[in-house]
Amino acid sequence: MNRCAIEVMGDIGDIILAYGQSDEYSFIIPKSSSLFSRRSSKISSTIVSLFASNYVMHWSEYFGDSKLQYAPCFDSRIVCYPNDKILKDYLSWRQADCHINNLYNTTFWALVKSGLSETAAENRLMGTFAKDKNEILFTEFGINYNNIEPIYRKGSTIIRKMTEVTSISPNTGEEVKRIKLIPTAIYVDIIGEGFWQEHPELLEE
Structure with a gap:
């Protein structure tokens, strides 16, 4: 993706x-x-x-x-979107949704992998808050949610970054280094x- x-x-x-x-x-x-x-x-x-x-x-x-x-x-x-504030609010909501979904899925599949049926795992998580899921992950599975790779917790933000690019000159056959703006995925807080x-x-x- x-x-x-x-x-x-x-x-x-x-x-x-x-x-x-x-x-x-x-x-x-x-x-x-x-x-x-x-x-x-x-x-x-x-x-x-x-x-x-x-x-x-x-x-x-x-x-x-x-x-x-x-x-x-x-x-x-x-x-x-009519202005930058609403655009930022939209993107913040997208990243918050990523965190909510990933925390639930991480906890859900940890429970299933431990032997619970999917229905039992759903019932176990019903009505829980973020702190409850973090507690289950840490106390039962030794997983610190904050140590999970940020790509899963924060999603992917792609921006154009100044990047050194090496190419071969068609005239001389020598390497040529240039700085270009390259679309690059980063995994950071945008809220x-x-x-x-x-x-x-x-x-x-």
Whole structure:
């Protein structure tokens, strides 16, 4: 999923940020963009078709000889947020949802792996809060949730980062090093102000 999003950002330069968790990705296009004359149907159909085609193209790089069982299909929609604050609120909600879902799933499958049926695990977690799930993970399975890889706890944020790229000059055959803005996945907190202060270029207001 991250590779697909990176390829989409590589093809569509107007996308300034993408956020993904599970099987969902959000692509952010700034208010100043005139991509496809801001036709929502054109933007939506292009992004989702590019994403799906990259999913097929790069499948074997990640799953080897394990073949796709059916053609992947993704739905899409366009939402126009009126200002940066609401955009940040939306992205914060997406990351909070990632944390909630991952904490539940981590605890659920730990219980199932320990011998409980899926129904029993669901019943055990019914009505529990985050602190209860953290307690189950730590006391029963020795898992400190904060030590789980951040890609699972925080989801994937893709931004364009200054990266040194090496290529071969067609004229001299020598290596040439250049600095380019490359779409790169990072796994950081985007709810607090620190991320936005570090990347003020992402906001227009």
